[in-house]
Amino acid sequence: MSNSPESEALVLSEDPEHPANHICTLCAKFYSLGWVTGTGGGTSIRHGDKIFIAPSGVQKELMKPTDMFVMDFESREYLRKPRVHKPSACTPLFYAAFKRGAGCCIHTHSQWAVLVTLLVERDIGTDACFEIEQIEQIKGIPKGRGKVGNLGYFERLKIPIIENTAHEEDLTESLEAAMEKYPDTYAVLVRRHGIYVWGDNVHKAKTQCESIDYILQLAVEMKKLGLPWTTN
Numbered sequence: 001m002s003n004s005p006e007s008e009a010l011v012l013s014e015d016p017e018h019p020a021n022h023i024c025t026l027c028a029k030f031y032s033l034g035w036v037t038g039t040g041g042g043t044s045i046r047h048g049d050k051i052f053i054a055p056s057g058v059q060k061e062l063m064k065p066t067d068m069f070v071m072d073f074e075s076r077e078y079l080r081k082p083r084v085h086k087p088s089a090c091t092p093l094f095y096a097a098f099k100r101g102a103g104c105c106i107h108t109h110s111q112w113a114v115l116v117t118l119l120v121e122r123d124i125g126t127d128a129c130f131e132i133e134q135i136e137q138i139k140g141i142p143k144g145r146g147k148v149g150n151l152g153y154f155e156r157l158k159i160p161i162i163e164n165t166a167h168e169e170d171l172t173e174s175l176e177a178a179m180e181k182y183p184d185t186y187a188v189l190v191r192r193h194g195i196y197v198w199g200d201n202v203h204k205a206k207t208q209c210e211s212i213d214y215i216l217q218l219a220v221e222m223k224k225l226g227l228p229w230t231t232n
């Protein structure tokens, strides 16, 4: 499919906050955090009736705005498809977050996320969520969709964990099931794989992803020191 000048214009803007530019800046930052190494992970932004998605298999720190896929939110038809790239296998997973009101969704392969899923499996069980409380950074996570404010210091952060699949797109069903079962969550961990974090807008998704990654790293270090994540 060749792109019309009209569809090319969808990704061309001088505005650094334009989703096509913003995704590139964010992914370059996430690369330096080790979140999207080796082309893994990705980021997607919903902007009005359009969804902007980073392509599959591309070095995330070297992406250009013209690498972006653009999808119509309602019809899920591609409005722009770079010929040289494959659409991201994360697309249906990002879409699941957008359907629930998210403005941005970030997928990382953070090692802290992977390690926490292994620790929960070993010490609590395969059906368990990751749970932690009384850590200051928990205050960076909202209480839940439609609820006012963020979690308090004494409240418990609970992140569901789903099992990994051979193909990323096959995670969609279990991700959606976790979203239904835990309607207040803004993140889902994927065992031996990473994490999906979303937020009402780009700013919130980014800061929530940072807060959660900080907490996951801390949780791994706490475990090494024999410190409990919760008080009971």
Ligand SMILES: [Zn+2]
Residues within 6 Å of the ligand: 040, 041, 107, 108, 109, 168, 193, 194
């Ligand atoms: Zn992945």
